[in-house]
Every structure is written in C-alpha cells, then in structure tokens.
Amino acid sequence: xxxxxxxMQIAMKYLPEAKQxxxxxxxxxxxxxxxxxxxxxxxxxxxxxxxxxxxxxx
Numbered sequence: 001x002x003x004x005x006x007x008m009q010i011a012m013k014y015l016p017e018a019k020q021x022x023x024x025x026x027x028x029x030x031x032x033x034x035x036x037x038x039x040x041x042x043x044x045x046x047x048x049x050x051x052x053x054x055x056x057x058x
Contacts, residue, residue, distance in 0.1 A: 003046070004042050004046075007042050007049075008038070011038065011041055
C-alpha cells in the first residue's frame with residue numbers, strides 16, 4: 001500500500017473527532033477546501049516517518 005494512502009487512512013481515523021471539534025465552533029468541514037491542509041499533513045507525516053526511520057537506523 002502506498003505510504004501516502006496509509007497517512008490518509010490515519011487522517012480519516014481522526015476526522016470524526018476533528019468534525020466534532022470544528023462543529024462545536026460553528027466551522028463547517030469541507031474536504032475539498034481542506035485539500036491544501038491535507039497535502040501539508042501528508043508532508044508532515046512523511047517528514048515524521050523519515051525521522052523515525054533515521055532514528056531506527058542509528
């Protein structure tokens with residue numbers, strides 16, 4: 001399975017919690033509008049993955 005796909009699955013796991021939190025603040029969650037943030041999330045996850053990989057090799 002593609003690494004980015006696994007990262008998206010992680011994001012989707014926490015999506016209900018995010019929707020609930022944003023709903024309490026009257027912010028509507030629109031996945032299309034969130035696309036740039038999701039791309040940023042994927043970059044952060046990739047960096048975190050690489051950091052963990054480097055730590056494991058040391």
